[in-house]
Amino acid sequence: MIRSRNVSFLCLLFLCAASLFACSTPQSSAPQTFLYQTDKAVQALLPIRPDYPDTRFAIVSDLHFYDKSLGTGGKAFQEYLDGDRKLLSHSEEIIAAAMEKISKERVRFVLVPGDLTKDGERINHEGVVKTLKKLEYSGPRVYVVPGNHDINNGAAVQYTGDDTKPVPGVSEKDFEVLYHEFGYNETLARDRDSLSYVLEPEKGLWLLGLDSCKWKENKPQAHPLTGGAFSASTLAWIESQLILAKKEKKAVLAFMHHGIMEHYPANKKFYGQYLVDDAETVSKLLAVYGVRLVFTGHYHAQDVTQKEFKDSGDFIFDIETGSLATAPCPYRVVEIRNGHRAVIRSVFIEALPSMKENFAGYARDFVFNGTITMANASLDQYWVSKKQQPLVTGQVAQAYCAHLRGDEKKPDPVINTEGFGIWLRFIAWMQKDLINGWWTDLPPRDNDLTIDLATGAVN
């Protein structure tokens, strides 16, 4: 009896520990073959590698716009914050500060790879539209794609003291209407099965705006699905556009919400929903057709990773930009010159009109302390004593914050187990790959770098 209870307990423990920081969903199936694998006429097009035209653009991601009229106090809002780490109360001010800076960057266009709103509330979308209109008025064109929070989100609520009350959200049709002038009114082609599109922001350059979100599967009054996928039909559409780009000798860039490759070792194991399903298939498809840079968001981290396909010699970079709602509140500026030289620079919002001196520190403490609160809640579930918890939670928060900022410098040891009891040692051992992953900066550098789009070399 005792033994059987212990076995059940251990099984439960392993299951729970595996999901301490992660969850998973079934992977969607992708088509097994693409035209580049079977069609000789298409294969003959692959060596065509047009130069990238000179251009300069910015990327700002995961705005998570939040209109404060939805509530910033009370028990229900505090409970939300305890399970999240977004700077919602300052969201409008941070976004305004970022847009003000971007308007002075002399960029031709601005990419926003999704999670425009906290949870898809119509009022928040309207706030984003107003902000982006103002940015466009200052010069650059703005292009958006949805993130997992933006469409058919059952968690669109306002906070009314102890409770929440549903507020209107938006459907996929509403999204296209709302963001008509931020991509959808200048498309060369539109996918029928998603909100993906192609447009030409610069003569000779095609931009694939890819909708990787699972909004069709979201349920009313439930949290939206975090994971992302392309249907077989969308993948076929993407390939058709890449073939057309070859024929018309256009260089291609892409942007989407979900990552197309791991941003740290064990990324897929612990946070698989932050990568698009069948990420290997997607990154290979884009790389084969010479797409060198894909701009992503979703995980709220500043991270660049690269992938090389040894069989064909193709390569591709996933340039993830962190969230404006999470320290270090970044945006990026990319300048392409000489047909193949992409210079990437990162800028951080470090002051707000209401917090000129200490905003950067406040934002960092907010995510650090929020991570500690969430780690404490997890450790409570695994019966780690309140006395033992502080020995590890600060280390978890440090690793997470380092990953968010990018260009991580791994400490030695990765986890200092001094003072850990046997039980905490076991829990730490279960999570060591995640902590080590956050501290591991896969090449290349994350914030400021130059990429040769012809060879893949990084300076």
Ligand SMILES: [Fe+2]
């Ligand atoms: Fe986000």
Ligand SMILES: [Fe+2]
């Ligand atoms: Fe997201």
